Amino acid sequence: MNANKTITHTNGVDTDAGDLMSRRTFAKVLFGGVGLCYASAIGYPVYRYLASPIERSIESTKVSEVSLPDAAKLEPGAAMMFKFGTKPALLIHHKDGTWSAMEAVCTHLACTVQYQAEENRIYCACHGGVYDIKTGAAVSGPPPKGLKAFNVKVQNGAVIVSKV
Amino acid sequence: MAKLIASLYRWVDSRLGLEEILEFAKKKTVPVHKHSFWYYWGGISLFFFIVQAFTGVLLLVYYRPGPDAYESVRQITYEIHFGWLIRSAHSWSANLMVASVFIHMFSAYFMKAYRAPREFGWWSGMLLLIITLLFGFSGYLLPMDELAYFATKVGLEIPNALPIIGEPMTNLFRGGLEVGELTVQRFFALHVVVMPALFLPILVFHLWLVQKHGNATLPSEAEKPKSEQKSIPFFPNFLMQDLAMWLIALNVMALFASLFPWDLGEIADPLKPAPTGIHPEWYFMSAFQVLKIMGNLFPGALGEGLGITIFTLGLILWTLIPLYDGKHENGRRARNATYFGLLALAIIVITTVWGYIVL
Numbered sequence: 001m002n003a004n005k006t007i008t009h010t011n012g013v014d015t016d017a018g019d020l021m022s023r024r025t026f027a028k029v030l031f032g033g034v035g036l037c038y039a040s041a042i043g044y045p046v047y048r049y050l051a052s053p054i055e056r057s058i059e060s061t062k063v064s065e066v067s068l069p070d071a072a073k074l075e076p077g078a079a080m081m082f083k084f085g086t087k088p089a090l091l092i093h094h095k096d097g098t099w100s101a102m103e104a105v106c107t108h109l110a111c112t113v114q115y116q117a118e119e120n121r122i123y124c125a126c127h128g129g130v131y132d133i134k135t136g137a138a139v140s141g142p143p144p145k146g147l148k149a150f151n152v153k154v155q156n157g158a159v160i161v162s163k164v
Numbered sequence: 165m166a167k168l169i170a171s172l173y174r175w176v177d178s179r180l181g182l183e184e185i186l187e188f189a190k191k192k193t194v195p196v197h198k199h200s201f202w203y204y205w206g207g208i209s210l211f212f213f214i215v216q217a218f219t220g221v222l223l224l225v226y227y228r229p230g231p232d233a234y235e236s237v238r239q240i241t242y243e244i245h246f247g248w249l250i251r252s253a254h255s256w257s258a259n260l261m262v263a264s265v266f267i268h269m270f271s272a273y274f275m276k277a278y279r280a281p282r283e284f285g286w287w288s289g290m291l292l293l294i295i296t297l298l299f300g301f302s303g304y305l306l307p308m309d310e311l312a313y314f315a316t317k318v319g320l321e322i323p324n325a326l327p328i329i330g331e332p333m334t335n336l337f338r339g340g341l342e343v344g345e346l347t348v349q350r351f352f353a354l355h356v357v358v359m360p361a362l363f364l365p366i367l368v369f370h371l372w373l374v375q376k377h378g379n380a381t382l383p384s385e386a387e388k389p390k391s392e393q394k395s396i397p398f399f400p401n402f403l404m405q406d407l408a409m410w411l412i413a414l415n416v417m418a419l420f421a422s423l424f425p426w427d428l429g430e431i432a433d434p435l436k437p438a439p440t441g442i443h444p445e446w447y448f449m450s451a452f453q454v455l456k457i458m459g460n461l462f463p464g465a466l467g468e469g470l471g472i473t474i475f476t477l478g479l480i481l482w483t484l485i486p487l488y489d490g491k492h493e494n495g496r497r498a499r500n501a502t503y504f505g506l507l508a509l510a511i512i513v514i515t516t517v518w519g520y521i522v523l
Contacts, residue, residue, distance in 0.1 A: 038414075045246035049222060052244040 061085045064163045071159035079115035084161065088112050089150070090122065091161065092133055099152040101161045102136040108143045122147070188375070192398035195381040202271035203379050203402075204409045209268050210367075211410045212261035215417065216299075219254040220356070227306065229352035231345045234431045237307040241428050252421035258300055260417055262447045265296050273482075273505050276489065276498065277380035283486040285377070288370040290483045295363045297447065302355040304445060308348055313432030315444045316351075317343050322451075325468045342434065383494055441523050450512045451475055453519035478508060 021029075063085040074080060074093040081104060082089055088104040092115055104113050111126035115133065122131035129141035136147035150161045177183050194203060226244055228236035240247035269289065272278065278286035305316040320343070324334040339346030385393055396402055444452050451471075458471035481504070489501035 045249055046222065048245040049247060049250055050225065052247070055245075 057086055066161045067158050068161065069158040072154060072157045074159075077117055079117075081112075082161075084150070089161070090115055090147075091152070091159065094134065098134070099154065099159065100134050100136070101150040101152045102131075103148040103150075105147070106143060107138065107145050107147065108141070113147070190397070190399055192375060192378055193395040194379050194398055194402040195385060196394040196396055197382055197385050199275065199382060202267075202275065204406060205264055205268035205271055206374070207406045208409055208413050209261060209264040210371075211413050212257045212264055212417070213367075215257040215414075216254065216261060217360075219250050219257065222250045223254060224356065227352075229306070229349045233306060233308040233345070233348050234428075237309075238428055241426070248425050249421060252425040253417060255426040256420045256424075257417050258303060259445070259447075260413070260420075262296060262300055264413075265293055266447075269293060270505070270509060272380075273485070274502065275380060276383055276501070278486040278489075279380070280486070280490055282373070282377055282380055283490075285370060285373040286486050287483065288366050288373065290479075291366050292363065292370060295359055295366070299355060299359055299363075300445060300447065302351040302359070305343075305348060305351045306355065307428060308432045309429035310432055310436070310439060311429050311442070313343060313434070314438045314442050316347065318442075318452075319444060319448070321468075322455075322472060325465070325472055343432075344434070383498070443519065443523055446516065449519040450515040453515040453522075456519070456522075457515075478511075482508065 066082065066084050066089075068080075068082055068091065071080065071082075071091055071093075074091070076093050076095045076097060079090055079092040082091060084103065090102055090104040090113065092100045094100065105111075106113050106124040106126065106129055108124065108127055108129050111124055113122050113124045113129070113131065116123050120133060121139065122133055122136070123129070124131075124141070124143070127142050129143040130139040131137065131143065131147050132139055136149050138144070138146045149164060151164055153160050153162075173182070194200070223240065226236060226240050226247065227233070237251070240251055242248070272286070272289065301316075301319055305312045320334050320338060323337070324330050326333070335341060337347070337350065339350050381393065443449065454475060455468060455471040458474070459467040461467060462470055485501055485504075489497045491497070
């Protein structure tokens with residue numbers, strides 16, 4: 001080795017000939033990389049922990065059919081609310097014996113709508129939207145489109161509501 | 165870009181006095197001697213507290229105090245993704261925090277860091293110790309499994325034994341005459357709101373005192389001429405070493421939490437008998453065993469009273485030690501204080517081990 005060479009302290013910033021990077025840069029990259037690994041090792045479980053119910057919710061939206069055993073007792077002219085997946089839904093037994101089922105989520109700003117027997121309409125109390133009781137089509141008010149409709153069939157005393 | 169940051173810094177500094185704070189921080193040095201290792205333990209305790217706050221907030225997202233407590237903990241442990249890990253980290257870090265706090269206290273004691281001008285550091289530290297133990301006690305009930313239920317039931321008998329104020333105070337803590345869903349909700353409020361609100365200002369005071377007075381050096385080091393006393397700046401030298409210790413602490417905690425995850429016992433049922441081998445967490449085992457011994461030597465209320473008196477008296481003497489051994493000398497008082505410390509440590513270790521042996 002060159003014993004006569006004076007030692008200069010460069011704190012690893014200058015690179016010796018033949019080196020690809022300085023010691024300081026190497027240390028920075030190393031610590032930065034390890035830090036990133038730790039951040040991910042902590043961040044990943046924490047994210048999945050907090051997102052856990054979202055996944056469960058998404059699973060339940062995959063429901064395609066709901067059976068309502070007590071619904072057959074509904075009198076003509078009456079309606080009931082039930083859950084389809086994660087959303088509230090409306091089942092109406094019309095006076096002429098037919099059935100309608102639709103999502104009860106107003107297409108305007110997502111309030112839950114209600115069946116009004118006397119007025120013969122589906123009404124949204126939030127901003128006055130009105131829907132048709134048989135088809136769920138938007139009749140008046142702010143709703144841009146109709147309520148999402150379902151298929152209904154009566155089987156063995158139970159009412160089966162399914163996606164169209 | 166650098167100019168923009170510099171002028172932004174100057175704008176904030178002229179209004180908040182950041183430079184003054186930095187000057188205050190830069191002054192701090194940490195003594196370097198063969199026992200410097202013990203200087204890390206306060207920081208390690210703080211690290212575990214930070215972990216507790218973080219994992220505690222996460223648990224808060226799914227925990228339900230009251231009648232649904234057990235079910236919510238069951239869901240966290242067995243259904244929510246990584247819930248078992250968050251919960252285990254919280255439980256392990258709690259135990260590790262209590263252990264570090266004890267190591268920190270004893271090392272401060274034997275280094276005589278309670279001497280002037282650091283008496284308030286010692287006293288605020290004792291307050292922090294008591295709040296830490298109460299954190300542990302209140303948190304332990306929250307899962308409402310058998311272990312939690314009986315540990316709390318037995319633990320509450322200690323304040324209950326106090327004359328006059330004991331019973332009404334205990335009933336207030338319990339929310340009734342028995343441990344139940346009302347107790348869980350009270351302990352939850354204490355654990356999540358009241359104790360953090362008490363702990364944090366005292367902690368800030370404690371840390372500010374350490375910043376103001378610096379770390380205490382050994383009495384033997386203090387006797388050396390100033391030129392022979394070595395020290396390193398806190399910023400950035402000791403801080404870097406401190407953070408390295410925190411990394412080790414994080415690894416230890418993560419390892420324990422993943423390899424030895426916390427389980428959930430059967431749901432608490434007041435009509436079921438206490439399971440055989442029931443015992444409190446290790447940091448209460450010493451008190452538990454002392455009460456057992458006193459109860460065997462002196463039956464009934466006398467035994468319980470004597471037991472409580474013994475460790476309360478011990479705690480008071482321990483807290484008042486700066487008034488006994490206050491001077492910077494190695495005289496008779498200094499030696500007595502060290503012997504007292506060794507005696508206390510021996511009693512605590514022996515009764516803890518004994519407590520486990522007779523289980």
